[in-house]
Amino acid sequence: MAIVENTVVYMDEDTVLEAFFAFDDSVSARRPAVLISHAWGGRDGFVADKARKLAGLGYVGFALDMYGKGILGADKEENATLMQPFMADREKLQKRIKTALNAVSLLPWVDDKKIAAMGFCFGGLCVLDLARTGVDIKGVVSFHGLLGAPDNTQGNKIKAKVLALHGRDDPMGLPEQVLAFQEEMTQAGADWQFVSYGHTVHAFTNSVANNPDFGTVYQADADRRSWQAMQNFFAEIFA
Numbered sequence: 001m002a003i004v005e006n007t008v009v010y011m012d013e014d015t016v017l018e019a020f021f022a023f024d025d026s027v028s029a030r031r032p033a034v035l036i037s038h039a040w041g042g043r044d045g046f047v048a049d050k051a052r053k054l055a056g057l058g059y060v061g062f063a064l065d066m067y068g069k070g071i072l073g074a075d076k077e078e079n080a081t082l083m084q085p086f087m088a089d090r091e092k093l094q095k096r097i098k099t100a101l102n103a104v105s106l107l108p109w110v111d112d113k114k115i116a117a118m119g120f121c122f123g124g125l126c127v128l129d130l131a132r133t134g135v136d137i138k139g140v141v142s143f144h145g146l147l148g149a150p151d152n153t154q155g156n157k158i159k160a161k162v163l164a165l166h167g168r169d170d171p172m173g174l175p176e177q178v179l180a181f182q183e184e185m186t187q188a189g190a191d192w193q194f195v196s197y198g199h200t201v202h203a204f205t206n207s208v209a210n211n212p213d214f215g216t217v218y219q220a221d222a223d224r225r226s227w228q229a230m231q232n233f234f235a236e237i238f239a
Contacts, residue, residue: 002026003055005048009069010103012096018069019100020048021062022055023109032114032138032238033060033104035130037097037123039203040079042072046206047120057231060110064100066093066126076214083122090129090150097130101137114138114238116160118230119145120205121172124164129153131160131190138237139163141230144202147173147181158190163233165226167200171215195229197222 002025009018020043023031034054038047043065051061066086073079086093097117105112116139119127124145131140132153139161147164162185166173178194185192203209203216205223210216 001056003052005052008103008107010099012099015096016069017065017096017099017103019043019062019064019103020051021060021104021107022048022051023060024055024058027058030109030111031058031060032116032234033062033107033110033112034234035097035100035104035115035117035119035127036061036063037100037117037119037126038063038066039121039123039206040073040083042067042079042082044072047123050118057234059234060104060107062100062104062107064097064104066096066123086122086126091152093126094129094133094150094152097126098133098135101130101135116140116234116237118143121203122146128162128164131158131162132156132188134159136160139233141165141233143205143226143230144170144173147177149180149184156188158185158188158192160190161233161237162190162192163229164192164194165222165229166194166196167202167204167219167222168196168198169200170202172202193233195226197225 004025047063054061117127118141124142127140134156200222204219
């Protein structure tokens with residue numbers, strides 16, 4: 001196995017974006033690709049590491065960029081400032097992540113009939129919104145993603161299979177939001193699964209998350225179990 005890493009620049013109108021991607025160069029055939037959407041701080045080492053791990057599983061891991069080349073938040077305040085324009089304008093968010101979908105589909109190692117997306121926190125919302133637009137991809141996985149529906153996708157049929165991995169005690173995804181999300185997925189005709197991890201709050205996959213007052217705490221069991229659930233999901237949808 002020889003994991004190759006690189007970056008690729010792509011554009012959303014005048015915004016320059018830079019994705020990190022990784023793949024196993026010992027495989028000659030085109031293979032499935034997985035978009036990876038970052039949390040509210042920007043495209044960082046966390047999602048790059050996920051791209052490498054996906055490459056080891058036989059996929060092209062493509063850590064997309066929602067904010068712009070080199071743009072990273074340094075603290076919660078900066079992160080919130082970067083995320084807010086996309087929360088306020090979900091059409092902008094959906095357009096931005098669709099540019100990443102187009103960019104990954106053009107990579108020569110990618111089977112463009114087998115593309116999925118996964119995301120963490122804000123990135124979870126991004127991939128759920130991608131599915132909500134009705135794009136014809138295989139599936140999306142949300143890790144402790146924000147669940148609130150946009151106001152511009154009602155009536156769309158969701159073609160992508162959906163897996164949401166969620167902390168039962170996540171203060172950013174309360175039980176009433178979970179129920180609303182499940183009803184939304186049902187009404188949209190989605191093939192959906194929702195997994196709740198007990199005694200688990202937000203950001204449970206992030207090993208440096210340790211802020212109980214903010215509701216973000218790493219949970220090793222949920223991290224391990226959710227990654228396994230993701231692998232099972234990809235094995236099914238890419239078969």
